[in-house]
Amino acid sequence: MASEKILRGKIALITGGSRGIGRAITLKLAAEGADVIINYFRKTSTAELTAQEARDRGASAHIIKANLAEPEKIEGMFHEIEAKFGRLDIFINNAASGVARSALELDSRGWDWTMDINARAFLLCAQRAARLMKDGGKMVAISSLGSRLVLPIYTAVGVSKAALEALTRYLAIELAPQGICVNAVAAGAVETEALKMYTADPNLPKPAWQTTPAGRMVKPEDIADLVAFLCTDQADMIRGQTIVIDGGVSLTPLSSPSPKD
Amino acid sequence: MSVEETVKKIVTRIVRKPDINFSPTTTFQDLEADSLDIVQILVALEDTYDIEIQDEELQKVTNMGEFIAYIERKVAEKG
Numbered sequence: 001m002a003s004e005k006i007l008r009g010k011i012a013l014i015t016g017g018s019r020g021i022g023r024a025i026t027l028k029l030a031a032e033g034a035d036v037i038i039n040y041f042r043k044t045s046t047a048e049l050t051a052q053e054a055r056d057r058g059a060s061a062h063i064i065k066a067n068l069a070e071p072e073k074i075e076g077m078f079h080e081i082e083a084k085f086g087r088l089d090i091f092i093n094n095a096a097s098g099v100a101r102s103a104l105e106l107d108s109r110g111w112d113w114t115m116d117i118n119a120r121a122f123l124l125c126a127q128r129a130a131r132l133m134k135d136g137g138k139m140v141a142i143s144s145l146g147s148r149l150v151l152p153i154y155t156a157v158g159v160s161k162a163a164l165e166a167l168t169r170y171l172a173i174e175l176a177p178q179g180i181c182v183n184a185v186a187a188g189a190v191e192t193e194a195l196k197m198y199t200a201d202p203n204l205p206k207p208a209w210q211t212t213p214a215g216r217m218v219k220p221e222d223i224a225d226l227v228a229f230l231c232t233d234q235a236d237m238i239r240g241q242t243i244v245i246d247g248g249v250s251l252t253p254l255s256s257p258s259p260k261d
Numbered sequence: 262m263s264v265e266e267t268v269k270k271i272v273t274r275i276v277r278k279p280d281i282n283f284s285p286t287t288t289f290q291d292l293e294a295d296s297l298d299i300v301q302i303l304v305a306l307e308d309t310y311d312i313e314i315q316d317e318e319l320q321k322v323t324n325m326g327e328f329i330a331y332i333e334r335k336v337a338e339k340g
Contacts, residue, residue, distance in 0.1 A: 041304075042303070042304065042307060042313070042314075043313065044313055045313060067304055067308075099296075099297055109297060110297055113297055
């Protein structure tokens with residue numbers, strides 16, 4: 001028996017939705033019946049490919065190019081959404097960028113760039129999305145363990161993710177009367193194409209962060225499954241929380257072996 | 262304004278060296294452009310000309326002369 005599509009009829013915006021974790025979320029929401037709006041930064045061809053994959057899952061898919069570091073581009077994106085769809089049910093704040101520097105090497109430009117895209121854009125998008133969620137809705141922000149753990153050269157991104165998590169709590173309370181649920185998901189190291197470049201040589205020892213107590217790394221699809229759940233009515237009583245999805249790695253010293261090692 | 266002039270204007274603004282005169286052999290390294298500068302330059306040019314710059318193709322570009330020629334080619338392809 002075919003399972004029921006839990007997000008049928010919903011309209012979802014996924015920022016940074018064409019690649020990596022964002023792509024997995026886009027395709028999961030599409031597979032669950034949502035019509036998807038894919039925001040992307042630069043690569044139209046990649047966004048078109050992901051949109052086609054979403055259509056292959058039975059969804060309608062629309063792409064919008066917008067650099068979320070620029071408030072006027074965010075405004076333009078929401079004007080387009082309002083004109084084309086008239087409403088929004090789900091907003092996934094996934095787009096992220098960042099300058100990889102230590103705290104003492106970080107300059108104001110790198111700080112501003114990272115904060116603008118990772119934290120300010122969440123605020124501006126949430127403000128506009130809330131106006132389109134006339135019958136309530138769901139917002140999920142993608143964070144990372146760097147918001148609470150200290151990772152090498154991760155200062156700007158880690159601080160921006162801490163801001164994003166705090167904003168999640170404030171939005172959850174402010175938007176609760178409108179029937180809008182706001183939560184965040186904080187992932188550990190995620191198995192992506194980019195990461196594979198560093199792990200391709202089988203002769204190299206396996207770094208501790210490549211494994212987890214659960215015995216494997218987190219995949220983009222794991223995050224997409226959790227995000228999809230947070231977009232359902234079953235998650236209605238989860239408000240303003242940051243759900244950690246890391247296979248348990250943040251609970252143990254990084255040197256701890258996996259049960260399967 | 263020609264593509265060459267536009268590229269120069271955008272590059273000098275983003276690397277914060279408005280008075281610099283660069284030659285075809287000038288490199289991004291000479292301009293002390295960091296990775297954030299380069300991303301912002303590419304985004305500005307993509308927005309200006311509605312083109313898509315392929316990062317893989319840029320790997321072959323070694324100096325500003327080649328970079329300008331690459332952007333001119335992309336703009337010409339766009340028609």
